[in-house]
Amino acid sequence: MTQSVVVQVGQCGNQVGCRFWDLALREHAHVNKKGLYDEALSSFFRNVDSSKCDGEAHSVGGRIQHLKARAVLVDMEEGVVNEILQGPLREMFDSTQLLTDVSGSGNNWAVGHMTYGSAYREQIVDTLRKAAEHCDCLQCFFLIHSMGGGTGSGLGTKVLSLLEEEFPEVCRIVTSIYPSAEDDVVTSPYNSILAMRELTEHADCVLPVENQSLVDIVKKIKHMSHSGKPGTVIRRESAIISGQGGLVGAEKPFDAMNNIVANLLLNITSSARFEGSLNMDLNEIAMNLVPFPRLHYLVPSLTPLYTLADVSVPSRRLDQMFSDAFSKEHQLIRADPKHSLYLACALMVRGNVQVSDLRRNIERLKPSLPFVSWNQEGWKTGLCAVPPVGHSHSLLALANNTCVKSTFMELRERFSRLYRKKAHLHHYLHVEGMEQGHFSEALSSLSSLIEEYQQLDATKGRLVSDAPRLRIAR
Structure with missing residues:
Protein backbone atom coordinates (compact mmCIF):
# COMPACT_ATOMS: atom_id res chain seq x y z
CA MET A 1 0.00 0.00 0.00
CA THR A 2 1.26 3.48 -0.86
CA GLN A 3 1.20 6.57 1.34
CA SER A 4 0.82 10.28 0.68
CA VAL A 5 1.76 13.38 2.67
CA VAL A 6 -0.40 16.50 2.85
CA VAL A 7 1.53 19.78 3.07
CA GLN A 8 -0.59 22.70 4.32
CA VAL A 9 0.87 26.19 3.87
CA GLY A 10 -0.57 29.49 5.08
CA GLN A 11 -3.85 30.38 6.76
CA CYS A 12 -6.09 29.10 3.99
CA GLY A 13 -4.03 25.95 3.39
CA ASN A 14 -4.21 25.00 7.05
CA GLN A 15 -7.92 25.76 7.36
CA VAL A 16 -8.69 23.57 4.33
CA GLY A 17 -6.32 20.90 5.65
CA CYS A 18 -8.11 20.93 9.00
CA ARG A 19 -11.43 20.26 7.27
CA PHE A 20 -9.84 17.48 5.17
CA TRP A 21 -8.50 15.61 8.21
CA ASP A 22 -11.76 16.04 10.10
CA LEU A 23 -13.89 14.71 7.23
CA ALA A 24 -11.39 11.96 6.36
CA LEU A 25 -11.63 10.64 9.93
CA ARG A 26 -15.40 10.77 9.62
CA GLU A 27 -15.29 8.71 6.41
CA HIS A 28 -12.95 6.09 7.84
CA ALA A 29 -14.97 5.81 11.07
CA HIS A 30 -18.07 5.23 8.95
CA VAL A 31 -16.37 2.29 7.21
CA ASN A 32 -13.97 0.95 9.83
CA LYS A 33 -16.28 -0.55 12.47
CA LYS A 34 -13.73 -2.92 14.06
CA GLY A 35 -11.23 -0.29 15.18
CA LEU A 36 -8.37 -1.94 13.31
CA TYR A 37 -5.53 -0.07 11.65
CA ASP A 38 -6.04 -1.12 8.04
CA GLU A 39 -4.41 -0.26 4.72
CA ALA A 40 -7.04 2.39 4.04
CA LEU A 41 -6.00 4.30 7.16
CA SER A 42 -2.30 3.74 6.57
CA SER A 43 -2.40 5.71 3.31
CA PHE A 44 -2.82 9.01 5.19
CA PHE A 45 -2.44 8.11 8.89
CA ARG A 46 0.22 6.56 11.10
CA ASN A 47 -0.74 4.41 14.08
CA VAL A 48 1.64 5.17 16.93
CA ASP A 49 2.05 4.00 20.51
CA SER A 50 1.71 7.18 22.55
CA SER A 51 2.96 5.40 25.70
CA LYS A 52 6.45 5.16 24.22
CA CYS A 53 8.66 8.22 23.96
CA ASP A 54 9.74 7.48 20.39
CA GLY A 55 6.15 7.17 19.19
CA GLU A 56 6.75 3.74 17.66
CA ALA A 57 4.43 3.09 14.73
CA HIS A 58 2.30 -0.04 14.52
CA SER A 59 1.95 -2.08 11.38
CA VAL A 60 -1.28 -2.71 9.52
CA GLY A 61 -3.65 -5.20 11.16
CA GLY A 62 -3.41 -4.21 14.81
CA ARG A 63 -5.76 -2.15 16.97
CA ILE A 64 -5.90 1.60 16.45
CA GLN A 65 -3.77 3.17 19.18
CA HIS A 66 -3.13 6.80 18.32
CA LEU A 67 -3.59 8.12 14.77
CA LYS A 68 -1.17 10.72 13.46
CA ALA A 69 -1.85 12.50 10.18
CA ARG A 70 0.78 12.22 7.47
CA ALA A 71 0.95 16.00 7.27
CA VAL A 72 3.25 19.01 7.45
CA LEU A 73 1.74 22.28 8.70
CA VAL A 74 3.50 25.52 7.74
CA ASP A 75 2.40 29.08 8.54
CA MET A 76 4.25 32.27 9.30
CA GLU A 77 1.48 33.31 11.67
CA GLU A 78 0.65 31.08 14.60
CA GLY A 79 -3.09 31.76 14.77
CA VAL A 80 -4.62 28.99 12.65
CA VAL A 81 -2.09 26.33 13.64
CA ASN A 82 -2.62 27.18 17.32
CA GLU A 83 -6.38 26.84 16.83
CA ILE A 84 -5.83 23.37 15.36
CA LEU A 85 -3.55 22.41 18.25
CA GLN A 86 -6.16 23.53 20.77
CA GLY A 87 -9.09 21.93 18.94
CA PRO A 88 -10.46 18.40 18.57
CA LEU A 89 -7.75 17.45 16.05
CA ARG A 90 -4.85 18.39 18.33
CA GLU A 91 -3.81 14.78 19.03
CA MET A 92 -3.22 14.13 15.32
CA PHE A 93 -0.17 16.41 15.08
CA ASP A 94 3.05 16.83 17.03
CA SER A 95 5.86 19.37 17.06
CA THR A 96 7.89 17.54 14.40
CA GLN A 97 5.12 18.25 11.88
CA LEU A 98 4.78 21.98 12.54
CA LEU A 99 6.68 25.03 11.33
CA THR A 100 5.46 28.47 12.41
CA ASP A 101 6.56 32.06 12.95
CA VAL A 102 4.76 34.98 14.55
CA SER A 103 5.02 37.93 12.18
CA GLY A 104 3.39 36.69 8.97
CA SER A 105 4.26 37.61 5.38
CA GLY A 106 2.25 40.81 5.16
CA ASN A 107 0.35 39.67 2.05
CA ASN A 108 3.65 39.84 0.17
CA TRP A 109 4.80 36.98 -2.08
CA ALA A 110 8.42 38.11 -1.88
CA VAL A 111 8.48 37.97 1.92
CA GLY A 112 7.04 34.46 1.91
CA HIS A 113 9.11 33.12 -0.98
CA MET A 114 12.44 34.86 -0.44
CA THR A 115 12.68 36.03 3.16
CA TYR A 116 11.00 33.09 4.90
CA GLY A 117 11.92 30.67 2.13
CA SER A 118 15.61 31.34 2.76
CA ALA A 119 15.38 31.59 6.55
CA TYR A 120 13.45 28.35 6.99
CA ARG A 121 14.77 26.34 4.07
CA GLU A 122 16.65 23.75 6.13
CA GLN A 123 13.84 23.38 8.65
CA ILE A 124 11.28 22.88 5.87
CA VAL A 125 13.42 20.25 4.18
CA ASP A 126 14.05 18.48 7.51
CA THR A 127 10.33 18.43 8.34
CA LEU A 128 9.44 17.09 4.89
CA ARG A 129 12.11 14.38 5.13
CA LYS A 130 10.81 13.23 8.52
CA ALA A 131 7.31 12.93 7.09
CA ALA A 132 8.64 11.01 4.10
CA GLU A 133 10.68 8.65 6.29
CA HIS A 134 7.51 7.56 8.08
CA CYS A 135 6.19 6.21 4.75
CA ASP A 136 6.97 2.74 3.43
CA CYS A 137 6.13 3.71 -0.15
CA LEU A 138 5.66 7.45 -0.60
CA GLN A 139 3.53 8.09 -3.66
CA CYS A 140 2.40 11.71 -3.61
CA PHE A 141 2.69 15.08 -1.93
CA PHE A 142 -0.54 17.07 -1.78
CA LEU A 143 0.17 20.76 -1.35
CA ILE A 144 -2.72 23.00 -0.24
CA HIS A 145 -2.29 26.78 -0.37
CA SER A 146 -3.93 30.02 -1.46
CA MET A 147 -2.70 32.31 -4.22
CA GLY A 148 -3.73 35.67 -2.78
CA GLY A 149 -1.85 35.94 0.52
CA GLY A 150 1.87 36.17 1.18
CA THR A 151 2.64 32.91 2.98
CA GLY A 152 0.36 30.71 0.88
CA SER A 153 1.55 32.08 -2.45
CA GLY A 154 5.16 32.83 -1.61
CA LEU A 155 6.26 30.22 0.91
CA GLY A 156 3.79 27.71 -0.57
CA THR A 157 5.50 27.82 -3.96
CA LYS A 158 8.90 27.78 -2.28
CA VAL A 159 7.92 24.54 -0.54
CA LEU A 160 6.78 23.22 -3.93
CA SER A 161 10.19 23.88 -5.49
CA LEU A 162 11.88 22.20 -2.50
CA LEU A 163 9.66 19.14 -2.97
CA GLU A 164 10.81 18.87 -6.57
CA GLU A 165 14.43 19.33 -5.53
CA GLU A 166 14.41 16.85 -2.65
CA PHE A 167 11.88 14.29 -3.94
CA PRO A 168 12.00 14.54 -7.75
CA GLU A 169 10.39 11.13 -8.29
CA VAL A 170 7.40 11.76 -6.03
CA CYS A 171 4.25 13.17 -7.63
CA ARG A 172 3.30 16.75 -6.63
CA ILE A 173 -0.42 17.58 -6.81
CA VAL A 174 -1.25 21.15 -5.79
CA THR A 175 -4.64 22.51 -4.76
CA SER A 176 -4.50 26.29 -5.29
CA ILE A 177 -7.22 28.65 -4.06
CA TYR A 178 -7.49 31.64 -6.41
CA PRO A 179 -8.79 34.99 -5.11
CA SER A 180 -11.97 36.57 -6.42
CA ALA A 181 -12.06 39.99 -8.08
CA GLU A 182 -13.52 41.41 -4.84
CA ASP A 183 -10.67 40.04 -2.74
CA ASP A 184 -9.86 42.32 0.21
CA VAL A 185 -6.10 41.78 -0.26
CA VAL A 186 -5.17 44.56 -2.67
CA THR A 187 -1.89 42.87 -3.62
CA SER A 188 -3.48 39.47 -4.41
CA PRO A 189 -3.03 39.91 -8.21
CA TYR A 190 0.72 40.39 -7.70
CA ASN A 191 0.96 37.37 -5.40
CA SER A 192 -1.09 35.20 -7.75
CA ILE A 193 0.91 36.05 -10.88
CA LEU A 194 4.23 35.48 -9.13
CA ALA A 195 2.96 32.17 -7.74
CA MET A 196 1.63 31.07 -11.15
CA ARG A 197 5.12 30.97 -12.62
CA GLU A 198 6.26 28.63 -9.84
CA LEU A 199 3.22 26.37 -10.23
CA THR A 200 3.80 26.10 -13.96
CA GLU A 201 7.46 25.21 -13.45
CA HIS A 202 7.39 22.88 -10.44
CA ALA A 203 4.00 21.13 -10.10
CA ASP A 204 2.95 17.87 -11.75
CA CYS A 205 -0.73 18.82 -11.53
CA VAL A 206 -2.55 21.90 -10.26
CA LEU A 207 -6.21 21.85 -9.24
CA PRO A 208 -7.30 25.51 -9.46
CA VAL A 209 -10.21 26.50 -7.22
CA GLU A 210 -11.75 29.99 -7.37
CA ASN A 211 -13.11 31.58 -4.22
CA GLN A 212 -16.05 32.99 -6.15
CA SER A 213 -17.08 29.51 -7.34
CA LEU A 214 -17.03 28.29 -3.74
CA VAL A 215 -19.22 31.24 -2.70
CA ASP A 216 -21.66 30.48 -5.53
CA ILE A 217 -21.94 26.79 -4.59
CA VAL A 218 -22.51 27.59 -0.91
CA LYS A 219 -25.22 30.11 -1.82
CA LYS A 220 -26.87 27.62 -4.17
CA ILE A 221 -27.06 24.89 -1.54
CA LYS A 222 -28.25 27.24 1.21
CA HIS A 223 -30.89 28.76 -1.07
CA MET A 224 -32.09 25.28 -1.95
CA SER A 225 -32.25 24.23 1.69
CA HIS A 226 -34.26 27.32 2.69
CA SER A 227 -36.61 27.47 -0.28
CA GLY A 228 -39.43 25.69 1.57
CA LYS A 229 -40.67 24.02 -1.60
CA PRO A 230 -42.00 20.45 -1.33
CA GLY A 231 -39.35 17.86 -2.10
CA THR A 232 -36.46 20.30 -1.72
CA VAL A 233 -35.35 19.54 1.84
CA ILE A 234 -31.69 18.59 1.81
CA ARG A 235 -30.22 15.90 4.03
CA ARG A 236 -27.93 18.03 6.13
CA GLU A 237 -25.18 15.42 6.45
CA SER A 238 -25.09 14.92 2.67
CA ALA A 239 -24.44 18.52 1.58
CA ILE A 240 -20.77 18.92 0.71
CA ILE A 241 -20.66 22.16 2.70
CA SER A 242 -21.62 20.35 5.89
CA GLY A 243 -19.18 19.32 8.59
CA GLN A 244 -21.92 17.81 10.75
CA GLY A 245 -20.90 14.48 12.18
CA GLY A 246 -17.21 15.32 12.12
CA LEU A 247 -15.06 16.38 15.04
CA VAL A 248 -15.49 20.13 14.66
CA GLY A 249 -18.48 21.55 16.52
CA ALA A 250 -19.55 25.14 15.87
CA GLU A 251 -19.21 26.24 12.26
CA LYS A 252 -16.60 28.92 11.65
CA PRO A 253 -16.41 31.49 8.84
CA PHE A 254 -15.34 29.90 5.56
CA ASP A 255 -15.93 26.36 6.90
CA ALA A 256 -18.58 25.72 4.25
CA MET A 257 -16.24 26.87 1.47
CA ASN A 258 -13.30 24.94 2.91
CA ASN A 259 -15.46 21.82 3.12
CA ILE A 260 -15.95 21.92 -0.66
CA VAL A 261 -12.18 21.86 -1.20
CA ALA A 262 -11.84 19.14 1.45
CA ASN A 263 -14.40 17.07 -0.47
CA LEU A 264 -12.36 17.54 -3.62
CA LEU A 265 -9.36 16.06 -1.79
CA LEU A 266 -11.46 13.27 -0.26
CA ASN A 267 -12.61 12.21 -3.72
CA ILE A 268 -9.24 12.43 -5.45
CA THR A 269 -7.67 10.31 -2.69
CA SER A 270 -10.55 7.82 -2.40
CA SER A 271 -8.90 5.18 -4.61
CA ALA A 272 -5.74 5.44 -2.53
CA ARG A 273 -7.72 4.97 0.68
CA PHE A 274 -10.39 2.42 -0.22
CA GLU A 275 -10.89 -0.60 -2.45
CA GLY A 276 -12.77 -0.44 -5.72
CA SER A 277 -13.47 -2.41 -8.88
CA LEU A 278 -11.52 0.08 -11.00
CA ASN A 279 -8.59 1.53 -9.10
CA MET A 280 -6.97 4.80 -10.18
CA ASP A 281 -3.39 5.29 -9.11
CA LEU A 282 -2.55 8.89 -8.15
CA ASN A 283 0.48 8.87 -10.46
CA GLU A 284 -1.83 8.08 -13.36
CA ILE A 285 -3.52 11.46 -13.03
CA ALA A 286 -0.44 13.33 -14.23
CA MET A 287 0.57 10.43 -16.46
CA ASN A 288 -2.67 10.41 -18.43
CA LEU A 289 -4.11 13.89 -18.16
CA VAL A 290 -1.11 16.08 -18.98
CA PRO A 291 -0.11 15.72 -22.66
CA PHE A 292 1.92 18.97 -22.62
CA PRO A 293 4.25 19.55 -19.63
CA ARG A 294 3.21 23.13 -18.77
CA LEU A 295 -0.51 22.60 -19.33
CA HIS A 296 -1.12 20.68 -16.13
CA TYR A 297 -4.03 22.75 -14.76
CA LEU A 298 -7.02 20.43 -14.27
CA VAL A 299 -10.53 21.86 -13.87
CA PRO A 300 -12.32 20.07 -10.99
CA LYS A 405 -7.30 30.24 -19.86
CA SER A 406 -10.20 32.62 -19.14
CA THR A 407 -9.41 32.45 -15.41
CA PHE A 408 -5.78 33.22 -16.15
CA MET A 409 -6.67 36.06 -18.54
CA GLU A 410 -8.86 37.69 -15.91
CA LEU A 411 -6.04 37.37 -13.38
CA ARG A 412 -3.58 38.92 -15.86
CA GLU A 413 -5.91 41.87 -16.42
CA ARG A 414 -6.22 42.52 -12.69
CA PHE A 415 -2.43 42.34 -12.37
CA SER A 416 -1.91 44.72 -15.29
CA ARG A 417 -4.23 47.35 -13.82
CA LEU A 418 -2.14 47.43 -10.63
CA TYR A 419 1.22 47.14 -12.37
CA ARG A 420 0.56 50.00 -14.82
CA LYS A 421 0.15 52.30 -11.82
CA LYS A 422 3.20 50.80 -10.07
CA ALA A 423 0.87 50.43 -7.08
CA HIS A 424 2.45 48.86 -3.98
CA LEU A 425 5.54 47.77 -5.92
CA HIS A 426 7.88 49.31 -3.36
CA HIS A 427 6.70 46.79 -0.74
CA TYR A 428 8.05 43.98 -2.92
CA LEU A 429 11.23 45.68 -4.17
CA HIS A 430 12.33 46.35 -0.58
CA VAL A 431 12.66 42.60 -0.01
CA GLU A 432 16.19 41.30 -0.38
CA GLY A 433 16.61 39.39 -3.64
CA MET A 434 13.40 40.73 -5.19
CA GLU A 435 13.73 42.71 -8.42
CA GLN A 436 11.27 44.23 -10.85
CA GLY A 437 12.40 41.58 -13.31
CA HIS A 438 10.56 38.98 -11.26
CA PHE A 439 7.28 40.65 -12.20
CA SER A 440 8.22 40.79 -15.89
CA GLU A 441 9.24 37.14 -15.92
CA ALA A 442 6.08 36.05 -14.10
CA LEU A 443 3.86 38.03 -16.48
CA SER A 444 5.73 36.66 -19.49
CA SER A 445 5.32 33.10 -18.16
CA LEU A 446 1.58 33.53 -17.68
CA SER A 447 1.13 35.19 -21.09
CA SER A 448 3.01 32.32 -22.70
CA LEU A 449 0.76 29.84 -20.90
CA ILE A 450 -2.37 31.65 -22.11
CA GLU A 451 -0.99 31.73 -25.68
CA GLU A 452 -0.46 27.96 -25.59
CA TYR A 453 -4.09 27.41 -24.63
CA GLN A 454 -5.22 29.85 -27.34
CA GLN A 455 -3.05 28.07 -29.90
CA LEU A 456 -4.62 24.74 -28.96
CA ASP A 457 -8.09 26.21 -29.48
CA ALA A 458 -7.12 27.72 -32.83
CA THR A 459 -5.44 24.56 -34.16
CA LYS A 460 -7.92 22.10 -32.61
CA GLY A 461 -5.30 20.58 -30.37
CA ARG A 462 -1.83 21.17 -31.81
CA LEU A 463 1.01 23.14 -30.28
CA VAL A 464 3.53 24.18 -32.90
CA SER A 465 6.31 24.40 -30.32
CA ASP A 466 5.66 21.11 -28.60
CA ALA A 467 4.44 17.61 -29.37
CA PRO A 468 2.03 15.71 -27.13
CA ARG A 469 3.80 13.53 -24.62
CA LEU A 470 0.97 11.14 -23.84
CA ARG A 471 2.16 8.44 -21.43
CA ILE A 472 -0.80 6.14 -21.14
CA ALA A 473 -0.45 3.91 -18.10
CA ARG A 474 -1.28 0.29 -18.85
Missing part, protein backbone atom coordinates in the same frame (compact mmCIF):
# COMPACT_ATOMS: atom_id res chain seq x y z
CA SER A 301 -16.08 19.58 -10.68
CA LEU A 302 -18.07 17.80 -7.97
CA THR A 303 -21.49 16.18 -8.11
CA PRO A 304 -23.93 15.72 -6.48
CA LEU A 305 -23.79 18.79 -4.26
CA TYR A 306 -26.48 17.39 -1.98
CA THR A 307 -29.05 14.62 -1.51
CA LEU A 308 -32.72 15.25 -0.80
CA ALA A 309 -34.04 14.16 2.60
CA ASP A 310 -37.46 13.06 1.37
CA VAL A 311 -36.99 9.43 0.31
CA SER A 312 -40.38 9.48 -1.43
CA VAL A 313 -39.02 11.94 -3.99
CA PRO A 314 -37.33 10.03 -6.83
CA SER A 315 -33.57 10.44 -6.66
CA ARG A 316 -31.84 12.10 -9.56
CA ARG A 317 -30.92 9.70 -12.27
CA LEU A 318 -27.37 8.44 -12.26
CA ASP A 319 -26.95 9.79 -15.78
CA GLN A 320 -27.74 13.29 -14.52
CA MET A 321 -24.73 13.12 -12.20
CA PHE A 322 -22.44 12.56 -15.17
CA SER A 323 -24.06 15.38 -17.14
CA ASP A 324 -23.72 17.75 -14.17
CA ALA A 325 -20.00 17.05 -13.96
CA PHE A 326 -19.53 18.81 -17.30
CA SER A 327 -21.55 21.92 -16.45
CA LYS A 328 -19.91 25.03 -15.05
CA GLU A 329 -22.41 25.13 -12.15
CA HIS A 330 -20.58 22.19 -10.60
CA GLN A 331 -17.06 23.35 -11.44
CA LEU A 332 -14.76 24.84 -8.85
CA ILE A 333 -13.72 27.53 -11.32
CA ARG A 334 -16.17 29.74 -13.23
CA ALA A 335 -14.83 29.12 -16.75
CA ASP A 336 -17.24 27.60 -19.29
CA PRO A 337 -15.97 24.28 -20.69
CA LYS A 338 -18.63 23.84 -23.38
CA HIS A 339 -16.94 26.01 -25.98
CA SER A 340 -13.39 24.97 -25.18
CA LEU A 341 -11.20 22.00 -26.01
CA TYR A 342 -10.74 18.89 -23.89
CA LEU A 343 -7.23 17.44 -23.88
CA ALA A 344 -8.10 14.65 -21.44
CA CYS A 345 -10.49 13.92 -18.59
CA ALA A 346 -10.61 11.77 -15.47
CA LEU A 347 -13.81 10.54 -13.86
CA MET A 348 -13.45 9.38 -10.26
CA VAL A 349 -16.67 7.69 -9.17
CA ARG A 350 -17.54 6.56 -5.66
CA GLY A 351 -20.31 4.34 -4.35
CA ASN A 352 -22.94 2.12 -5.89
CA VAL A 353 -22.01 2.59 -9.55
CA GLN A 354 -21.19 -0.16 -12.02
CA VAL A 355 -18.42 -0.15 -14.62
CA SER A 356 -21.13 -0.50 -17.25
CA ASP A 357 -22.80 2.71 -15.99
CA LEU A 358 -19.50 4.53 -16.23
CA ARG A 359 -18.73 3.35 -19.76
CA ARG A 360 -22.28 3.96 -20.97
CA ASN A 361 -22.21 7.56 -19.78
CA ILE A 362 -18.83 8.23 -21.36
CA GLU A 363 -20.17 6.99 -24.70
CA ARG A 364 -23.30 9.10 -24.21
CA LEU A 365 -21.38 12.29 -23.45
CA LYS A 366 -18.48 11.95 -25.89
CA PRO A 367 -20.30 13.36 -28.96
CA SER A 368 -21.10 16.60 -27.12
CA LEU A 369 -17.60 17.15 -25.70
CA PRO A 370 -15.00 18.67 -28.04
CA PHE A 371 -11.96 16.44 -27.54
CA VAL A 372 -8.71 16.85 -29.46
CA SER A 373 -8.55 14.53 -32.46
CA TRP A 374 -5.39 12.79 -31.29
CA ASN A 375 -6.85 11.84 -27.90
CA GLN A 376 -10.48 10.86 -28.50
CA GLU A 377 -10.05 8.05 -25.98
CA GLY A 378 -8.39 10.34 -23.44
CA TRP A 379 -10.49 9.21 -20.51
CA LYS A 380 -9.11 7.98 -17.20
CA THR A 381 -11.62 6.32 -14.90
CA GLY A 382 -11.73 5.12 -11.33
CA LEU A 383 -14.41 3.34 -9.31
CA CYS A 384 -14.21 3.35 -5.51
CA ALA A 385 -16.71 1.20 -3.64
CA VAL A 386 -17.00 3.53 -0.63
CA PRO A 387 -19.26 6.57 -1.17
CA PRO A 388 -18.93 9.86 0.74
CA VAL A 389 -20.87 9.92 4.01
CA GLY A 390 -24.50 10.81 3.34
CA HIS A 391 -24.45 9.91 -0.37
CA SER A 392 -25.08 6.71 -2.30
CA HIS A 393 -22.63 7.79 -5.01
CA SER A 394 -20.55 10.76 -6.13
CA LEU A 395 -18.37 11.89 -9.00
CA LEU A 396 -15.27 14.03 -9.27
CA ALA A 397 -14.31 15.08 -12.79
CA LEU A 398 -10.85 16.45 -13.53
CA ALA A 399 -10.77 17.99 -16.98
CA ASN A 400 -7.70 19.23 -18.80
CA ASN A 401 -9.69 21.84 -20.70
CA THR A 402 -8.51 25.01 -22.40
CA CYS A 403 -11.32 26.97 -20.71
CA VAL A 404 -8.96 27.53 -17.78
